[in-house]
Amino acid sequence: MKKLINAPEDVLAESLRGLALSHPELEVDLADRVILRATRKDEGKVALLSGGGSGHEPLHGGFVGTGMLDAACAGEVFTSPTPDQMQVATKAIDRGAGVLHIVKNYTGDVMNFEMGAELAAMDGIEVRSVVVDDDVAVQDSLYTAGRRGVGLTVLLEKIVGAAAEEGQDLAAVADLAARVNGQGRSMGMALTSCTVPAAGKPTFDLPDDQMEIGIGIHGEPGRHRVPLAPAKDIAAQLVEPILADLDFTGSPAIVMLNGMGASPLIELYLMYGEVATLLEKAGVRVARNLVGNYITSLDMAGCSVTVLKADDELLRLWDAPVVTPGLRWGA
Amino acid sequence: MKKLINAPEDVLAESLRGLALSHPELEVDLADRVILRATRKDEGKVALLSGGGSGHEPLHGGFVGTGMLDAACAGEVFTSPTPDQMQVATKAIDRGAGVLHIVKNYTGDVMNFEMGAELAAMDGIEVRSVVVDDDVAVQDSLYTAGRRGVGLTVLLEKIVGAAAEEGQDLAAVADLAARVNGQGRSMGMALTSCTVPAAGKPTFDLPDDQMEIGIGIHGEPGRHRVPLAPAKDIAAQLVEPILADLDFTGSPAIVMLNGMGASPLIELYLMYGEVATLLEKAGVRVARNLVGNYITSLDMAGCSVTVLKADDELLRLWDAPVVTPGLRWGA
Numbered sequence: 001m002k003k004l005i006n007a008p009e010d011v012l013a014e015s016l017r018g019l020a021l022s023h024p025e026l027e028v029d030l031a032d033r034v035i036l037r038a039t040r041k042d043e044g045k046v047a048l049l050s051g052g053g054s055g056h057e058p059l060h061g062g063f064v065g066t067g068m069l070d071a072a073c074a075g076e077v078f079t080s081p082t083p084d085q086m087q088v089a090t091k092a093i094d095r096g097a098g099v100l101h102i103v104k105n106y107t108g109d110v111m112n113f114e115m116g117a118e119l120a121a122m123d124g125i126e127v128r129s130v131v132v133d134d135d136v137a138v139q140d141s142l143y144t145a146g147r148r149g150v151g152l153t154v155l156l157e158k159i160v161g162a163a164a165e166e167g168q169d170l171a172a173v174a175d176l177a178a179r180v181n182g183q184g185r186s187m188g189m190a191l192t193s194c195t196v197p198a199a200g201k202p203t204f205d206l207p208d209d210q211m212e213i214g215i216g217i218h219g220e221p222g223r224h225r226v227p228l229a230p231a232k233d234i235a236a237q238l239v240e241p242i243l244a245d246l247d248f249t250g251s252p253a254i255v256m257l258n259g260m261g262a263s264p265l266i267e268l269y270l271m272y273g274e275v276a277t278l279l280e281k282a283g284v285r286v287a288r289n290l291v292g293n294y295i296t297s298l299d300m301a302g303c304s305v306t307v308l309k310a311d312d313e314l315l316r317l318w319d320a321p322v323v324t325p326g327l328r329w330g331a
Numbered sequence: 332m333k334k335l336i337n338a339p340e341d342v343l344a345e346s347l348r349g350l351a352l353s354h355p356e357l358e359v360d361l362a363d364r365v366i367l368r369a370t371r372k373d374e375g376k377v378a379l380l381s382g383g384g385s386g387h388e389p390l391h392g393g394f395v396g397t398g399m400l401d402a403a404c405a406g407e408v409f410t411s412p413t414p415d416q417m418q419v420a421t422k423a424i425d426r427g428a429g430v431l432h433i434v435k436n437y438t439g440d441v442m443n444f445e446m447g448a449e450l451a452a453m454d455g456i457e458v459r460s461v462v463v464d465d466d467v468a469v470q471d472s473l474y475t476a477g478r479r480g481v482g483l484t485v486l487l488e489k490i491v492g493a494a495a496e497e498g499q500d501l502a503a504v505a506d507l508a509a510r511v512n513g514q515g516r517s518m519g520m521a522l523t524s525c526t527v528p529a530a531g532k533p534t535f536d537l538p539d540d541q542m543e544i545g546i547g548i549h550g551e552p553g554r555h556r557v558p559l560a561p562a563k564d565i566a567a568q569l570v571e572p573i574l575a576d577l578d579f580t581g582s583p584a585i586v587m588l589n590g591m592g593a594s595p596l597i598e599l600y601l602m603y604g605e606v607a608t609l610l611e612k613a614g615v616r617v618a619r620n621l622v623g624n625y626i627t628s629l630d631m632a633g634c635s636v637t638v639l640k641a642d643d644e645l646l647r648l649w650d651a652p653v654v655t656p657g658l659r660w661g662a
Contacts, residue, residue, distance in 0.1 A: 003594075004598035004601060006561040015598070062596070234335060257353075262592075263335055263593075264386075264388065264593065266342065266385060269353060269388070270349050293595075298595050301333060323660075
């Protein structure tokens with residue numbers, strides 16, 4: 001295993017320590033593994049909490065800041081954080097207007113966030129939750145009942161974060177989150193496996209001449225293993241299932257071409273060109289886009305495509321200022 | 332070779348096409364392979380041109396925009412762009428106040444930028460140049476007489492870009508560039524080789540239990556090959572040669588922990604924690620930092636450290652607004 005780490009069991013703690021040193025505008029609670037804004041938002045505004053297993057950086061800790069999340073709970077690599085982490089975080093960020101929990105649809109995360117919300121309720125904090133399940137690749141998986149939560153999480157955290165920042169109440173923010181989740185779809189692929197530090201070897205074997213289509217963000221199996229193909233064909237294998245699942249014509253779309261961690265930007269831009277061309281041919285009008293590593297799978301090479309059916313309101317919230325380590329514009 | 336590409340010979344053209352589709356605020360001249368701001372800066376301001384071989388993205392095209400570069404010339408992967416590309420770009424961005432060429436110290440780039448400057452002079456444009464040579468690893472290399480130009484290029488383009496944006500004249504901007512170059516040092520390492528698309532196989536073999544210290548950004552050999560070591564030791568092997576080369580105490584420092592392309596953010600933040608700790612112990616006060624993939628080497632796993640001795644003026648220029656695909660804050 002070739003990684004820039006010390007002992008595998010210290011990866012998360014030491015990475016959080018580096019994040020804290022790099023970003024003084026964040027408060028990193030190293031004991032509870034919660035990343036918060038060093039300066040809380042104004043009293044009376046809804047707060048946003050997300051979190052999940054680590055290994056998907058910048059998600060979620062890198063999206064804490066003005067216009068996006070108020071806090072993120074970091075679990076061990078590919079392992080859900082615990083309900084007490086969520087309780088600590090929820091309590092720390094509540095400004096009297098309630099807290100929205102943004103949960104990716106994995107069995108462990110859903111269960112723990114439910115318990116976390118119950119604990120927060122006992123603290124007298126109103127909590128609403130949205131479960132993101134945008135992955136069209138598979139219905140159920142190794143870690144999921146129903147569809148997995150993947151790339152749409154990034155877009156949802158940005159848009160809903162803007163709504164919370166401008167003072168929308170908890171019901172409105174939760175409704176918006178549900179609406180965004182209903183209007184977005186994703187599909188990913190891997191050229192290589194990732195290697196979990198504690199395992200020390202690749203999660204799966206993928207021969208030199210094959211790739212996995214419909215992969216999850218933990219290296220869990222996708223739809224099928226197929227021969228390695230040119231970028232043009234890969235783009236089609238990602239875009240077609242998305243368009244088959246939801247009609248994206250007639251509205252502006254926000255599109256993300258996301259890298260899985262080890263694919264360089266020169267390839268991601270190339271892939272974006274292929275994806276944008278296919279979408280245009282299918283009558284989808286791409287109004288905004290994001291190209292880069294936003295929700296990764298450790299050192300996996302590959303990419304995913306997310307398409308969100310937007311409208312003027314969602315575009316306005318998308319364009320609103322955001323100041324986080326992972327996403328930043330307009331301020 | 333597992334890459335998100337079509338034919339190897341089309342990688343650059345197709346990646347530039349994707350960049351153009353993703354960033355309408357850029358003008359991408361696909362014929363000449365020049366990336367420009369879609370909206371030129373005001374008349375009377377100094378313009379900045381950089382460029383070099385592709386495969387280091389986001390450098391340089393991703394640093395074109397307000398507060399940084401006015402244009403970048405993209406060569407084939409790891410191959411210098413040509414003098415006529417530089418002539419076209421220089422002419423396109425000159426606003427009557429002259430153009431600064433920012434050149435990384437590689438024999439091909441230096442020669443071609445010299446010819447490009449001569450061609451621009453024949454067009455009546457005043458050109459000054461700075462050659463960046465910050466790599467403490469080796470004195471001469473496969474592609475270089477003298478030290479190689481690496482990570483400092485990113486910091487220099489940001490700082491000098493701010494000076495040009497605020498209206499400093501060509502002499503002042505060129506002097507500033509030379510000063511920044513004199514005050515910064517870098518050192519890199521690789522866990523794995525990169526694979527040039529046209530070659531189709533790794534540039535060098537690096538056994539599973541070894542790493543290369545002092546690597547260049549093209550996979551050219553470093554100082555030595557040593558056994559794989561913990562992050563803490565890697566950090567020491569990068570920081571010590573930098574501190575041995577220049578005294579960084581007594582001034583604030585700007586530090587970049589840069590990924591080589593295939594190392595995920597969870598590892599880069601961990602490495603930053605180790606580097607920041609070593610610098611602090613050595614009496615270096617880190618005033619600003621940057622962690623992420625800024626000057627890469629295709630799909631190489633590894634990282635580099637850059638330290639720049641700053642002062643209030645350099646920090647002010649560092650903090651000035653920048654709006655580019657690769658670096659963005661304050662606007």
